[in-house]
Amino acid sequence: MPRLTSRFYVSALIRRVTGEGAFAAISRKGAEEAGAIFVLVDRLDGTVDLFGPAPQAIFESTPDGRLFETLIRAGSREEANQRLEREKRMDPDFWVVEIDSRDGTAALPVIPEG
Numbered sequence: 802m803p804r805l806t807s808r809f810y811v812s813a814l815i816r817r818v819t820g821e822g823a824f825a826a827i828s829r830k831g832a833e834e835a836g837a838i839f840v841l842v843d844r845l846d847g848t849v850d851l852f853g854p855a856p857q858a859i860f861e862s863t864p865d866g867r868l869f870e871t872l873i874r875a876g877s878r879e880e881a882n883q884r885l886e887r888e889k890r891m892d893p894d895f896w897v898v899e900i901d902s903r904d905g906t907a908a909l910p911v912i913p914e915g
Contacts, residue, residue, distance in 0.1 A: 807836040810867060811896055814840075817908050824901040829885075832894035839888070840869065841881055841899045842907045848875040850905050851884060855912045869909045 805813075811827060818825035831837065842850040851873040873881055888895060900907055 804866075806834050807831060807838055807896055808833045811838060811898055814898060814908065818900055821908070823906075826899055827896065828899045829895065829897035831896035837888075837892065837895040838867065838869075839872075839885065839895060839897050840907050840909060841885075841897060842905055843878075843899060843901050844875065844905055845901055845903045847877075849878050849881050850874055850907070851876070851881045852907060852909055852911060853888075866910065869911045871911060871914050874914075875905075 815825045815827070828841070837854050839854075840852040842852070844850065850871065852869040853872045855868040855870040872884060885895075885897065
């Protein structure tokens with residue numbers, strides 16, 4: 802089964818989050834077809850979580866759909882912005898979706914930490 806385009810995945814994520822009564826928006830548009838997707842969750846208490854694409858090298862076979870890994874847990878927005886700036890130097894074609902979620906819920910398939 803072909804992988805969904807980044808644009809389609811981001812649109813579906815935003816619809817799902819807003820359908821659950823939360824706020825979500827695109828803060829950076831990337832490559833329409835295959836841009837990496839990062840999700841910044843604002844916990845509304847001065848901290849954020851940042852999720853990025855899970856590295857494909859950790860899987861024995863290619864997983865169905867997109868998987869994310871936790872890059873920052875309850876960190877500062879400045880810390881998240883620095884991480885995204887480093888990403889931009891390596892590959893500028895990524896997306897950033899911002900979600901407001903007091904409990905950190907992001908509606909993402911996240912691999913276990915560690």
